[in-house]
Amino acid sequence: MQKLELTLAIIKPHAVSNPVVRTFIRNILKNKFIVVKTKRVTLDTDTACKFYEEHAGKFFFKRLTTFMTSGCIDLHVLGHVNAIQMWRQCLGPTSVYKGQFQDPYCLRGMFGISDTRNVAHGSDSQDSAEREIKFFFPEFSFYQWRIDDEEWFRKGPITFNDHFFQHVKKLA
């Protein structure tokens, strides 16, 4: 049986505040992933700087942290056998301009405004997924999570097989 992989998706402020983009992303999440946990928060500057500390000193750091504190963000823990790569594939390249040329149907290609306002974040490895999920969901237990029961996440057609759900039940 394949192991369930988790990743952290952050929907950035300009995407959360746009109902069309928000609904589009929500449909992707509910059709392609199991949404394990979700919450909406507004970051303060200290938290944003800590989350992006690996970029401290880079020319875009101030711009990035100011943007990330400018409105609500949506945090989602996503599950799939290949969650990290799949979500990053949905996002497309960091550079919106590259996205528009390489894969015009990726989220950043379609809805990105600039390299900073590039729609959403996705963990880039299993280690960073674990660190980032714990950062925003300190209470999260990797062995005792449950499938989020928000109505709009439950409605969608989820196309996972029985083995997958048995595995999910065992973990929950």
Ligand SMILES: Nc1ncnc2c1ncn2[C@@H]1O[C@H](COP(=O)(O)OP(=O)(O)OP(=O)(O)O)[C@@H](O)[C@H]1O
């Ligand atoms: N050259 C740049 N100019 C402006 N903003 C940038 C630039 N490079 C990165 N950023 C911002 O910093 C964030 C983190 O950068 P990183 O290099 O980790 O990109 P990523 O791994 O593609 O994106 P993310 O970590 O957000 O999923 C990017 O999502 C983007 O908002």
